[in-house]
Amino acid sequence: MQNLSEQCLSIIQKRPKNSHKGTFGRTVLVGGNAQFGGAIMMSAEACVNAGSGLTTVITDPNNHQALHARMPEVMTADWNDNELCDSVLASADVILIGPGLGEDEKSQELLTYIFQKQTENQLLVIDGSAITLFAKNDEELPHPEQTIFTPHQMEWQRLSGIKIADQTEEINQAVQEKLEATIVLKSHHTEIYSEQEDFLNPLGNPGMATGGTGDTLAGIIAGFLAQFASSVEVINAAVYLHSYIADQIYYDNYIVLPTKISQALPYWMKQFEK
Ligand SMILES: NC(=O)C1=CN([C@@H]2O[C@H](COP(=O)(O)OP(=O)(O)OC[C@H]3O[C@@H](n4cnc5c(N)ncnc54)[C@H](O)[C@@H]3O)[C@@H](O)[C@H]2O)[C@@H](O)CC1
Ligand SMILES: Nc1ncnc2c1ncn2[C@@H]1O[C@H](COP(=O)(O)OP(=O)(O)O)[C@@H](O)[C@H]1O
Numbered sequence: 001m002q003n004l005s006e007q008c009l010s011i012i013q014k015r016p017k018n019s020h021k022g023t024f025g026r027t028v029l030v031g032g033n034a035q036f037g038g039a040i041m042m043s044a045e046a047c048v049n050a051g052s053g054l055t056t057v058i059t060d061p062n063n064h065q066a067l068h069a070r071m072p073e074v075m076t077a078d079w080n081d082n083e084l085c086d087s088v089l090a091s092a093d094v095i096l097i098g099p100g101l102g103e104d105e106k107s108q109e110l111l112t113y114i115f116q117k118q119t120e121n122q123l124l125v126i127d128g129s130a131i132t133l134f135a136k137n138d139e140e141l142p143h144p145e146q147t148i149f150t151p152h153q154m155e156w157q158r159l160s161g162i163k164i165a166d167q168t169e170e171i172n173q174a175v176q177e178k179l180e181a182t183i184v185l186k187s188h189h190t191e192i193y194s195e196q197e198d199f200l201n202p203l204g205n206p207g208m209a210t211g212g213t214g215d216t217l218a219g220i221i222a223g224f225l226a227q228f229a230s231s232v233e234v235i236n237a238a239v240y241l242h243s244y245i246a247d248q249i250y251y252d253n254y255i256v257l258p259t260k261i262s263q264a265l266p267y268w269m270k271q272f273e274k
């Protein structure tokens with residue numbers, strides 16, 4: 001397993017002078033039920049700050065007002081409006097589903113719907129509740145090689161059937177090969193399992209152990225994939241930068257608020273741009 005280093009951030013390119021919002025990808029985020037609206041809001045805040053050109057959130061209408069108030073940069077779609085959701089999804093480069101999605105009938109319906117809609121040109125990031133739902137059912141991934149799962153250890157236990165205590169590199173890798181998707185296995189030492197190689201993130205701190213830190217990472221991964229060419233290196237950079245910024249904040253803060261990581265992203269991306 002290869003240790004990630006600052007070098008992995010070299011995928012952060014200086015923006016071309018003649019660029020526009022269309023240059024940096026369209027990201028569609030799906031999640032946030034009435035109870036967990038904050039989760040998808042944190043993903044959206046991360047995604048916009050990570051540089052996604054256009055970001056739309058498909059969510060419970062209860063969350064629209066709060067989302068607009070917090071982040072006017074984000075567009076919204078009512079997750080009951082199929083026609084609107086169809087058109088929003090058709091133009092997506094990256095879809096993220098799961099933060100705060102919940103596990104009821106509506107959540108399952110949305111996951112099945114996204115599986116139907118994903119095309120071979122679109123990347124799909126599956127996080128949070130969507131991992132738990134997928135683990136419970138017999139559905140197949142429409143495009144495994146275009147799919148990234150971002151489970152924490154308990155979600156990975158549900159998805160892979162491997163108990164947390166038994167989650168060793170060899171066993172995890174074997175399940176990655178079966179799933180054919182990329183796995184970002186989150187813990188105090190996050191690991192990335194991909195088709196090519198496995199990676200270990202040496203950064204991060206206990207200040208990150210607060211609800212929303214993973215929702216934020218999912219938003220950064222989606223935003224990075226939307227604007228930089230799709231590769232495991234881009235996912236590595238998202239994981240590394242998320243923890244790098246969290247470590248900067250932890251230096252003089254007992255808790256690392258997830259939204260503070262998002263707010264610091266544009267500054268740190270500027271420091272590392274090549
Ligand atoms: N403000 C919000 O709206 C928030 C909503 N959230 C959403 O809540 C839903 C449920 O997700 P949860 O993860 O809370 O619930 P889960 O039930 O999926 O997992 C949490 C359980 O896993 C255990 N666990 C073991 N190892 C762990 C590890 N390495 N990292 C994290 N947990 C570990 C924890 O102790 C906890 O009991 C998701 O859709 C998520 O996006 C959470 O992100 C929290 C914040
Ligand atoms: N003690 C820790 N050290 C390093 N990173 C941590 C620690 N605790 C949590 N994290 C990171 O915080 C994130 C938590 O993700 P997750 O459990 O999905 O949170 P949530 O769903 O509440 O947003 C992961 O990126 C994980 O690596």
Ligand SMILES: [Mg+2]
Pocket residue numbers: 127128152214215
């Ligand atoms: Mg999570």
